[in-house]
Every structure is written in structure tokens, then in C-alpha cells.
Amino acid sequence: DADVTQTPRNRITKTGKRIMLECSQTKGHDRMYWYRQDPGLGLRLIYYSFDVKDINKGEISDGYSVSRQAQAKFSLSLESAIPNQTALYFCATSGGGGKGEQYFGPGTRLTVT
Amino acid sequence: RKEVEQDPGPFNVPEGATVAFNCTYSNSASQSFFWYRQDCRKEPKLLMSVYSSGNEDGRFTAQLNRASQYISLLIRDSKLSDSATYLCVVNMEGGKLIFGQGTELSVKP
Numbered sequence: 729d730a731d732v733t734q735t736p737r738n739r740i741t742k743t744g745k746r747i748m749l750e751c752s753q754t755k756g757h758d759r760m761y762w763y764r765q766d767p768g769l770g771l772r773l774i775y776y777s778f779d780v781k782d783i784n785k786g787e788i789s790d791g792y793s794v795s796r797q798a799q800a801k802f803s804l805s806l807e808s809a810i811p812n813q814t815a816l817y818f819c820a821t822s823g824g825g826g827k828g829e830q831y832f833g834p835g836t837r838l839t840v841t
Numbered sequence: 842r843k844e845v846e847q848d849p850g851p852f853n854v855p856e857g858a859t860v861a862f863n864c865t866y867s868n869s870a871s872q873s874f875f876w877y878r879q880d881c882r883k884e885p886k887l888l889m890s891v892y893s894s895g896n897e898d899g900r901f902t903a904q905l906n907r908a909s910q911y912i913s914l915l916i917r918d919s920k921l922s923d924s925a926t927y928l929c930v931v932n933m934e935g936g937k938l939i940f941g942q943g944t945e946l947s948v949k950p
Contacts, residue, residue, distance in 0.1 A: 759936060770928065770942035771885070778936070786937070818884060822936065829875070830938060832884035 731755045732833035734819050740839045741809050749804045749836050751819030759822045760802040761830065762786075762794060764815040771818065777802055809840040843942075844868060847929050850945035858919045862944050864912040864929030871939075873932040874905055876914045878925045879943065885928055888914075919948045 732753045741747050751760065762774040763786075773786030775794040783794060791813060795803045806813055816837050820830040847864045854860050866874075874891040889896065891903040891912055902915040912929055929941035 761938075763940075768942060771940040773937060776937065816882065829887050829890075832886070834884055835882070837882075 732819060732821055732831055734817075734833040734836050736836060737834065738837045740841065742841055743810055745809050747806045747809055747838070749806075749817055749819075749838070751802045751804070751833055753800050753819075753821045753831075753833075755821050755823070755831060756799075757821035757823045757831075758799065760796065761820040761822070762792075762802065762804045763818045763820065764788070764813075765818060765835075766815050774804065774817075806838075806840075809838075811840045814838060814840050844939045845929055845931050845941040847927075847941040847944045850926075850943075851947055852944065853947045853949060854919055855949055856919055856921060858948075859915065859917050860919055860946065861916075862914045862927055862929070862946075864914075864941055866910050866912070866929075866931045866939075868931070868933065868939075869907075869910060870934055871910075871931045872934055874912050875930040875932070875938075876901075876903060876912075877928040877930050877940075879928055880925050885940075888927070916946075919946075921948050921950065924948045 735750045758779045761776040763771040765771050777796045793805045819833040822830045845866050876888040877885040878888045879885040891905045895904045900917045904913045926943040926945045928943045931939045
């Protein structure tokens with residue numbers, strides 16, 4: 729079974745709709761992250777959380793919000809989706825300790841029409 | 842200037858070739874360094890960490906030059922299965938990773 733899971737794996741939605749992407753992990757890690765990936769731009773950090781009570785904005789947080797419901801769950805919401813939020817979204821976890829290795833979920837392909 | 846910059850790709854090489862990827866980073870406070878591998882539209886996975894003394898894992902060798910803020914990855918005896926995008930990654934203080942845009946490698950028979 730995968731250690732980091734994301735749902736849904738694919739989603740097509742319309743402009744203006746609210747959508748939630750969910751991430752769960754069984755690695756027991758405290759740190760969780762949301763990234764988006766666009767062709768030619770690499771991975772960009774949206775939000776990150778170092779424990780349940782800690783939420784931090786990343787490089788591109790505008791238009792997004794997150795919720796850390798438990799150590800194992802970290803959700804990303806698009807309050808009012810727009811077409812330039814069409815991207816591949818990855819959730820990741822890490823165990824901290826400064827080493828930096830992150831473990832990624834399989835990704836959610838989101839299309840906003 | 843981007844915080845992490847990589848060689849533009851794609852690199853198209855024959856099987857058995859040696860190929861090198863370069864990466865530069867702008868923040869001298871960067872603490873640790875990695876190469877990740879990403880297969881087509883799948884999740885990135887850690888390939889190897891990069892240490893100042895240089896480190897090797899089979900056919901893969903990583904080097905770090907802190908003075909020049911430069912990281913490299915050398916792949917010897919390329920295999921078809923090495924075809925992927927290679928991401929240079931820098932760990933900033935506070936545990937945030939900064940990813941380069943990636944370099945695509947295609948190994949041909």
C-alpha cells in the first residue's frame with residue numbers, strides 16, 4: 729500500500745467552483761507539503777505544515793487554502809477555481825530532522841475549464 | 842534569477858554513454874542538496890543526497906561545490922531505464938525544498 733495517497737487522482741472542474749484535494753499518509757511524519765507542477769516551471773510550494781497546529785504559506789499560496797485535520801491528513805482547497813490553476817498537484821511528507829528527504833504522493837491532475 | 846537553475850534539456854544519449862547534469866543555486870545559506878528523479882508525470886523520488894566530499898551510488902556520482910554554489914550529477918553507462926527528468930533540489934533553512942525545473946534525459950538504444 730502507498731505511504732502517501734491523494735484523492736482524487738484526476739479532476740475536471742469549472743471556473744468558480746470550490747474544490748478540495750486530499751492527502752493522507754501512513755509514514756507517521758509530522759511535516760506535510762502541497763506543491764503544484766507546471767511544464768517548464770518545476771515544483772512550486774503552495775503551503776506547508778510542520779505539525780497539526782502549524783500552517784505556513786509557500787511561494788504561491790494566493791487562491792489556495794489548506795487544512796491539517798490530523799497528523800496524517802492535509803487538504804488543499806481552491807476556493808474559486810480559475811483556469812490558470814490547471815496543473816499537477818503533489819502532496820509530500822517528511823520526517824524533519826533537517827535531512828530534507830520528502831516522500832511524494834502520486835499526484836492529482838486538475839483541469840479547470 | 843531563479844533560486845535553483847539546471848541545464849536546459851533534453852539530453853538525448855545512446856545507451857552506454859556518460860552524461861552529466863549541472864545545477865547552480867543562489868542562496869549560500871542552503872543547507873543540504875539532493876537529486877530527485879521524476880518519471881513522466883509521476884511523483885518525484887529521491888535519487889541521492891549530495892555531500893561536499895562527493896558521493897557515489899553505483900553508476901551515479903554526485904558532487905557539491907559550496908564555494909561555487911554548484912551541484913552535479915554524473916551517470917555512467919546509461920541504461921534505457923535511466924530515461925527520466927532529474928530534479929536538482931536544495932534544502933533551505935526551515936525545511937523547505939526548492940526544486941530546479943528539471944532536466945530531461947532520454948537514453949536511446
